[in-house]
Amino acid sequence: MSQANFTLTRDAYGRLVFQAENGDRHEGVTPVRAFPIAAPDDGISILSAEGHEIGWADRLADLPAASRALIEEELASREFVPEIAQLLSVSSFACPSTWQVRTDRGDTALVLKGEEDIRRLSATRLLIADGNGIQYLVRDLGRLDRHSRKLLDRFL
Structure with missing residues (x-):
């Protein structure tokens, strides 16, 4: 130490x-x-x-x-990097799309301009940039519920 x-x-x-x-x-x-x-x-x-x-x-x-x-x-x-706990819905599987998400700071909507705005940091960790420049963290894909993982899989 x-x-x-x-x-x-x-x-x-x-x-x-x-x-x-x-x-x-x-x-x-x-x-x-x-x-x-x-x-x-x-x-x-x-x-x-x-x-x-x-x-x-x-x-x-x-x-x-x-x-x-x-x-x-x-x-x-x-620092302001909300952590996504759940994907509630997405408006479309084509970009741009609006995502309704539950974060550690409350429910919100983010606009994903393109799939390139989802950056894989590791096998289980993602950083997602919305249309306003806010970065959202998915700390562990495995901890997301099945519905959230299924929605994310369409963009990865």
Whole structure:
């Protein structure tokens, strides 16, 4: 287990402040996931306000609780990737088509412009881009119900 050599706090304006072991201080830093879909808790980079990497954590779990909470809070405020739990219906098997889906954030409709907007990340994981640029994640095809898998099979 590696321990990060920095701490994070918030300033009076709500910006993240990075404090290195050697005393270097940077205000307005941004945490970034190296592998946001495949390994979201592994490889966290801390970027300066100018976009230069100034810190790294191999694993989010290795960070002290206070810094970890600040990073998770900051990432949650910027990341929006709803996870599809169920496909309720599709308007057509030809594209463009409107999909009614149930996600971890509620029921919604997405427009699939083309089959190329479905990207296979692994044998069981998909990333689906809708017509508005929102990315939807199917974490595990095997965990979808039979009806959802049957609908998806028509597009894969």
